[in-house]
Amino acid sequence: MIKKALISGITGQDGSFLAEFLLAKGYQVHGIVRRASTFNTERLDSIYADPHEQSARLYLHYGDVTDGSGLRHVIAKVQPHEIYNLAAQSHVRVSFDQPEYTGDVVAIGTLRLLDAVRDYIQNTGQQIRFYQAGSSEMFGASKPPQSEATPFYPRSPYAVSKVAAHWYAVNYREAYGLFISNGILFNHESERRGETFVTRKITRALARIKLGLQQKLFLGNLDARRDWGYAADYVEAMWMMLDAADPGDYVVATGESHSVREFLEAAGDRCGLDWKSVVETDPRYLRPTEVDYLMGDSSKIRKTLGWKPKVSFEELVHLMVDHDLELALQELTLAKAGHKVVVRGSSHG
Ligand code: NAP
Ligand code: F7E
Numbered sequence: 501m502i503k504k505a506l507i508s509g510i511t512g513q514d515g516s517f518l519a520e521f522l523l524a525k526g527y528q529v530h531g532i533v534r535r536a537s538t539f540n541t542e543r544l545d546s547i548y549a550d551p552h553e554q555s556a557r558l559y560l561h562y563g564d565v566t567d568g569s570g571l572r573h574v575i576a577k578v579q580p581h582e583i584y585n586l587a588a589q590s591h592v593r594v595s596f597d598q599p600e601y602t603g604d605v606v607a608i609g610t611l612r613l614l615d616a617v618r619d620y621i622q623n624t625g626q627q628i629r630f631y632q633a634g635s636s637e638m639f640g641a642s643k644p645p646q647s648e649a650t651p652f653y654p655r656s657p658y659a660v661s662k663v664a665a666h667w668y669a670v671n672y673r674e675a676y677g678l679f680i681s682n683g684i685l686f687n688h689e690s691e692r693r694g695e696t697f698v699t700r701k702i703t704r705a706l707a708r709i710k711l712g713l714q715q716k717l718f719l720g721n722l723d724a725r726r727d728w729g730y731a732a733d734y735v736e737a738m739w740m741m742l743d744a745a746d747p748g749d750y751v752v753a754t755g756e757s758h759s760v761r762e763f764l765e766a767a768g769d770r771c772g773l774d775w776k777s778v779v780e781t782d783p784r785y786l787r788p789t790e791v792d793y794l795m796g797d798s799s800k801i802r803k804t805l806g807w808k809p810k811v812s813f814e815e816l817v818h819l820m821v822d823h824d825l826e827l828a829l830q831e832l833t834l835a836k837a838g839h840k841v842v843v844r845g846s847s848h849g
Contacts, residue, residue: 506578508532508565508613509586513692514633516543518584518735523547523557525739530578532563532571532587543692565609572616575628582742584631585613588658591696592637593787593849595658606661607668614672614680621678629679629742632669635662636686636727636753636794644795647751648684655789666749673747681741686753686796689816690731691823696849698760699728699820706764706771707824709778711832714843717778720785722761725793729754730811730819740805753796754809766814770821785849 505522509515510531519529533541541548541560549556561578563570565587575583588606589595595602610632617628639646640655654660666682673680693700698719708714729752737752758766768775801807811819835841 504528504580505582506530506580507584530559568612582629586633592658599657603661607664610665632682634682634684645797647797679747681747682749684751686727688729688731688734703820703824707828710771711828718782725757727753733809737807750801753798757795766817
């Protein structure tokens with residue numbers, strides 16, 4: 501029997517890594533994509549196959565977690581064994597600009613999916629295992645190291661919504677006996693990270709500055725500390741949670757914390773660039789309430805499921821910088837050939 505997984509948020513950073521991981525494990529993978537006026541499946545290009553091909557194992561379905569009836573149609577059509585709920589308005593600062601929308605997608609969107617799963621199981625008798633993408637942002641102002649026993653103290657509309665989603669998931673597990681696991685994942689990055697998150701904003705900008713395509717990088721708070729891991733390692737943890745004998749809640753983290761300044765230092769070194777001469781502060785990137793210090797204690801998943809990160813902080817910075825230097829080189833080639841190269845990073849995020 502071929503296992504079928506349904507991923508909401510498949511076009512995002514984690515969705516693309518998870519889809520690749522599950523395809524390599526032999527799964528048939530289905531993803532929910534939002535209709536957009538431009539193509540939004542760029543991160544899936546390397547694994548996309550024409551669904552008309554006999555060998556195709558990746559299928560995309562239009563849907564949105566703000567549209568409950570559409571979600572129910574997709575679940576009924578796909579009949580998945582596992583659902584990974586990764587869909588989110590995932591930018592913390594943007595959640596202060598769009599608090600209501602963020603709540604609708606992140607909190608109520610999760611509830612819509614859970615309720616659709618509950619009905620599907622009750623009506624068909626077929627089981628679905630459910631993964632909920634929780635976040636270290638839920639710990640917010642709680643002191644490090646943060647573990648499953650640390651109280652939540654969310655500091656943004658995004659984080660409050662993730663806490664609500666977490667508790668919806670716990671409640672559906674306990675009330676209806678469903679196999680639902682919450683991952684509480686600390687920051688994880690990659691060469692596919694959205695360009696408005698600080699790590700990628702930095703590596704994109706420093707690489708462009710190095711090649712003369714950009715002059716300055718505008719950032720907010722450089723003192724915030726994060727526990728940064730590599731996204732490909734973290735999607736394996738998601739799968740391990742659904743492959744386990746029992747459902748549960750797990751912190752996923754490296755256990756190492758670095759400031760934004762330290763990330764800049766490491767990325768600047770890799771580029772051969774003095775970052776202090778090109779970085780300026782812009783208050784628009786500050787948050788009304790900041791999360792100062794995240795460092796995860798992931799002993800539970802290491803002991804119970806045998807997960808551990810493979811890529812170190814230095815390796816992560818290097819792979820992101822090297823990738824973005826290559827991208828900047830391509831942009832330089834285009835610029836020299838007379839094409840307009842648009843630099844967005846310094847005015848977003
Ligand atoms: P991401 O790159 O921002 O991807 C988010 C995905 O959600 C995209 O595919 C996006 O589609 C989709 N989406 C947004 N609104 C939607 C809606 N209304 N209906 C359906 N899909 C929607 O985020 P990520 O870094 O891959 O993170 C994946 C999940 O893990 C998110 O839930 C995030 O909050 C959570 N998380 C991330 C981290 C991290 O460090 N990366 C840590 C902890 C938790 P479009 O491509 O169309 O925008
Ligand atoms: O900010 C500071 C900023 O936006 C990290 C999401 O995936 O991880 C992510 O949320 C830190 C913050 O990530 C800029 O103030 C300084 O302290 O890269 P970020 P995040 O807020 O930690 C968690 C786990 C999630 O769940 C989220 O979905 O960097 N910072 N200057 C800046 N941040 C940004 N974005 N841009 C700046 O210019």
